[in-house]
Amino acid sequence: MDDAETDPWPPGERVKNYAAPGVTVRYDARRCAHAAECVNRLPKVFDTGRRPWIDPSQATPAEIAATIRHCPSGALHFSLPDGPEEHGPVPATVTALPDGPLFVRGEFEIDGHREVRALLCRCGNSGNKPFCDGSHLRTGWTSESP
Structure with missing residues (x-):
């Protein structure tokens, strides 16, 4: 390993x-x-x-x-050396998790990098944008927050 x-x-x-x-x-x-x-x-x-x-x-x-x-x-x-490459559904789907991030699954790109799954920040407080880092839990952000 x-x-x-x-x-x-x-x-x-x-x-x-x-x-x-x-x-x-x-x-x-x-x-x-x-x-x-x-x-x-x-x-x-x-x-x-x-x-x-x-x-x-x-x-x-x-x-x-x-x-x-x-x-x-x-x-x-x-x-896997002999494939297949990891793929996600097409078109990609985006689901807003209650009081949490956006869950994206499918074939998409972020900053020129191919992705198949991601949790994207929705609260605006992540220190790892565009990805969620759990800041919504620490700050008390909810889906109802302004």
Whole structure:
């Protein structure tokens, strides 16, 4: 497993890649909303009590891909050397979560980068715009706020 590789997206941030035969998992900590879909669905791969916390050698590439597709924030992505590439529905859908961010799922671009899932800030307070960083919870922002 190689967690030393980094990807320059977003600029200036460390994005870690965890590789195992047949799959690479990409994790961007700044995008993580801590929804725990990964931990709850596949704890043998995603274990926050272990370092490194992602070990893709513990499951099949298909199991990992199926789990990552449930990550709402887009903090997790996968790549398979023989494909298929991760895709989202077309057209993309946007759902305003009650008292929370916009959940976008589908094929879209942000700042020239291809995306398939994202939680976008709706309160205006995120320190990681356009992505949600949970500021709405700290500030008490609600869907009814001005």
